[in-house]
Amino acid sequence: MLQRILHLIVKELLAVWRDRRSRVVLIAPPLLQLFIFANAVTQEVRNVHIAVLNRDWSQDSRELISRFRMTPTFTEIVALRDESEIAPAIDAQRAVMVMEIGPDFSRRLAAGQAPDLGFILDGRRSNTAQIVEGYATSIVQQFAAERGVRAPPGASRAQLVTRAWFNPNLEARWNTVPSLIAILTALIGLLVTGLSIAREREFGTFEQLLVSPLRPIEILIGKTVPALIIGLIEGTVIVLAGAFIFGVPFRGSVALLYVGMIVYLLAIIGVGLFISSLAMTQQQAVLGAFTFQAPAVTLSGFATPISNMPDWLQTVTMANPLRHFLVIVKGVLLKDMPPDEVARNLVPMVVIAAVTLTVATWFFRRRLQ
Amino acid sequence: MLRDPSALLIAVGLPLLFLFMFGYGVSFDLRRTAICVVTEQPVPVVASLAAGLADSPYFDVRRVPDRRLCEPDLVAGRIAGMVVVSADFAARLARGEAAPIQAIVDGSDPNTAALVQNYLDAAIANWQAQETLAAGGLRQANSPQSRVWFNQEIDSRHFLLPGLVAIVMALIGTMLTALVVAREWERGTMEAMLSTPAAIGELILGKLIPYFALGMAGMAVSVACAVFLFGVPFRGSVLILIGTSSVFLIAMLGLGLMISTLARSQFVASQAAIVGTFLPALLLSGLLFEIESMPWPIQWLTRILPARYFVQILQTLFLTGNTARIILPGTLAMAAIGAAYFAVVVRNTRTRLD
Numbered sequence: 232m233l234q235r236i237l238h239l240i241v242k243e244l245l246a247v248w249r250d251r252r253s254r255v256v257l258i259a260p261p262l263l264q265l266f267i268f269a270n271a272v273t274q275e276v277r278n279v280h281i282a283v284l285n286r287d288w289s290q291d292s293r294e295l296i297s298r299f300r301m302t303p304t305f306t307e308i309v310a311l312r313d314e315s316e317i318a319p320a321i322d323a324q325r326a327v328m329v330m331e332i333g334p335d336f337s338r339r340l341a342a343g344q345a346p347d348l349g350f351i352l353d354g355r356r357s358n359t360a361q362i363v364e365g366y367a368t369s370i371v372q373q374f375a376a377e378r379g380v381r382a383p384p385g386a387s388r389a390q391l392v393t394r395a396w397f398n399p400n401l402e403a404r405w406n407t408v409p410s411l412i413a414i415l416t417a418l419i420g421l422l423v424t425g426l427s428i429a430r431e432r433e434f435g436t437f438e439q440l441l442v443s444p445l446r447p448i449e450i451l452i453g454k455t456v457p458a459l460i461i462g463l464i465e466g467t468v469i470v471l472a473g474a475f476i477f478g479v480p481f482r483g484s485v486a487l488l489y490v491g492m493i494v495y496l497l498a499i500i501g502v503g504l505f506i507s508s509l510a511m512t513q514q515q516a517v518l519g520a521f522t523f524q525a526p527a528v529t530l531s532g533f534a535t536p537i538s539n540m541p542d543w544l545q546t547v548t549m550a551n552p553l554r555h556f557l558v559i560v561k562g563v564l565l566k567d568m569p570p571d572e573v574a575r576n577l578v579p580m581v582v583i584a585a586v587t588l589t590v591a592t593w594f595f596r597r598r599l600q
Numbered sequence: 601m602l603r604d605p606s607a608l609l610i611a612v613g614l615p616l617l618f619l620f621m622f623g624y625g626v627s628f629d630l631r632r633t634a635i636c637v638v639t640e641q642p643v644p645v646v647a648s649l650a651a652g653l654a655d656s657p658y659f660d661v662r663r664v665p666d667r668r669l670c671e672p673d674l675v676a677g678r679i680a681g682m683v684v685v686s687a688d689f690a691a692r693l694a695r696g697e698a699a700p701i702q703a704i705v706d707g708s709d710p711n712t713a714a715l716v717q718n719y720l721d722a723a724i725a726n727w728q729a730q731e732t733l734a735a736g737g738l739r740q741a742n743s744p745q746s747r748v749w750f751n752q753e754i755d756s757r758h759f760l761l762p763g764l765v766a767i768v769m770a771l772i773g774t775m776l777t778a779l780v781v782a783r784e785w786e787r788g789t790m791e792a793m794l795s796t797p798a799a800i801g802e803l804i805l806g807k808l809i810p811y812f813a814l815g816m817a818g819m820a821v822s823v824a825c826a827v828f829l830f831g832v833p834f835r836g837s838v839l840i841l842i843g844t845s846s847v848f849l850i851a852m853l854g855l856g857l858m859i860s861t862l863a864r865s866q867f868v869a870s871q872a873a874i875v876g877t878f879l880p881a882l883l884l885s886g887l888l889f890e891i892e893s894m895p896w897p898i899q900w901l902t903r904i905l906p907a908r909y910f911v912q913i914l915q916t917l918f919l920t921g922n923t924a925r926i927i928l929p930g931t932l933a934m935a936a937i938g939a940a941y942f943a944v945v946v947r948n949t950r951t952r953l954d
Contacts, residue, residue, distance in 0.1 A: 395704075540625055
């Protein structure tokens with residue numbers, strides 16, 4: 232029996248490799264996505280354009296503006312002449328923020344009072360605008376503090392000092408590249424399994440497989456293991472690219488990462504086999520994979536945090552294997568996550584894998600009869 | 601067309617899925633984010649600070665006396681950060697010295713980390729202002745005042761859902777056209793039709809009208825959901841919305857035709873439509889990620905994506921109104937890109953037939 236399964240595995244790997252279309256699908260899109268994602272997908276805010284209306288023409292206000300010029304966050308600082316120019320600058324998105332320096336700016340600064348200054352933000356990009364506002368406020372506060380602005384009498388002098396653990400400079404890539412390990416291996420696992428049965432159907436070899444002495448469970452194992460192998464290889468390539476090309480740290484245990492990756496891939500492969508048993512053509516399989524992948528990525532905590540979602544949807548995301556593996560992969564790479572925490576995220580994935588593989592087997596058997 | 605389940609999936613299933621996901625699942629606004637407040641010494645002033653944080657709708661606060669109790673949660677990702685009020689905080693405050701409060705955020709999610717930091721800053725400034733007032737001090741703003749135009753409530757759905765209209769139209773306009781027309785090429789029915797006396801132009805027009813209607817219907821449903829279900833304001837003109845949507849949709853149909861003409865097989869067309877049109881519309885249009893922050897080659901690439909212009913136009917139409925300086929250049933750019941796609945289609949169809 233082992234012998235037979237082994238033959239099937241080798242045959243499956245060769246089939247994937249020999250088919251030009253499968254080869255292209257498995258190699259080109261993931262690599263393209265790795266490089267585009269790793270470079271473009273950044274919520275870190277740099278090089279944005281802001282505008283300044285300076286109604287204080289003093290040395291102080293000019294110095295404050297030059298502070299803004301020195302940071303990489305702001306590349307272009309448009310000088311506005313009067314108030315009537317504020318609305319056009321925001322409306323036409325020439326600036327995501329307008330800083331309005333009031334006529335009393337330097338006088339109040341000299342008197343040790345809070346600066347006469349305001350920001351106007353573009354709500355069409357409120358996420359970016361809020362981050363820009365945060366940077367701008369800290370620049371102004373630091374400037375004021377250096378000029379000896381004291382807190383008003385009786386005020387508390389509490390200050391918030393923030394440090395980021397695990398990623399002190401808040402590098403976007405340290406988040407994106409580990410997430411891509413999860414996203415792209417899932418894509419591969421889905422496509423390899425999704426396409427495999429559909430391909431046999433299209434080529435008419437599926438019937439041959441059915442009349443062979445292989446039992447359905449053996450066929451399924453023969454379809455699962457190659458996808459697992461290809462998924463692990465692709466995952467390893469991204470881990471290595473992350474470490475050596477993108478400079479992402481690897482602080483935890485390699486073994487824990489791979490245990491997680493295997494369970495995760497099994498859960499995904501179950502979904503892929505399920506799609507495969509439904510799809511009649513390879514094109515339908517690709518669409519099916521996409522229909523699963525898009526919400527799985529969106530609701531995984533990759534782009535926006537899960538805690539921002541409504542409670543009922545947070546519960547739904549528990550069934551998403553991506554959500555759990557994302558915690559493991561980021562935890563192992565960036566946080567040196569201890570084994571018990573990894574295990575805690577592994578359990579739901581084991582359950583998901585058991586369910587998806589069982590359902591896939593059941594569907595597959597039914598299709599055979 | 602309706603006989604193929606994948607066409608139905610693209611025309612109806614996927615748009616609804618995306619509407620649902622963006623309406624409920626994608627949000628940049630913190631909502632009861634779990635944090636730890638570590639109060640090493642339980643004195644009244646510290647209690648009032650912790651209570652101030654706990655009152656905020658943005659945080660779900662757990663109070664502990666020692667930071668070691670929370671560190672494993674930060675490693676596990678169960679909390680987004682912790683605020684540490686050291687034992688000498690109250691004493692320093694009483695002496696009028698600077699009293700630092702330490703915030704430790706989870707850098708493994710840099711975007712949330714930055715947001716948590718901003719919200720904490722605001723919450724603590726708020727608490728300070730109240731304390732000052734309570735102590736009989738003058739109420740005075742220590743940090744600059746901000747106003748957010750067009751989106752005062754700072755609800756990220758207000759800018760995400762308008763952009764979603766572009767994604768739904770890209771799905772229908774490009775993926776559906778690419779697949780269905782590729783199928784005709786595969787079966788040879790396209791060639792058969794092209795050999796009839798009808799001009800290529802007429803044929804293309806005839807092929808595209810149903811998809812145009814479907815795409816506009818998708819637009820109407822998405823806009824209606826955004827406005828009536830999720831309460832996004834619409835401040836522009838409906839006529840301009842219809843006009844600019846038509847230009848965008850025609851460009852997307854042109855792209856779909858171009859993909860199918862070049863690919864000539866459903867499988868390659870479905871791949872190309874996902875990788876070449878859907879992902880860029882989602883990731884490179886400025887909807888989720890700021891274009892100005894991308895490296896320049898990718899910024900340059902976004903200029904040839906119709907979705908980039910359309911997302912900007914939609915956000916402006918919904919939230920700002922009819923701003924000609926955004927709408928006119930964007931529409932012209934989309935028209936030019938669309939014309940280029942159609943030129944490629946016509947050229948390729950001719951050479952293929954000759």
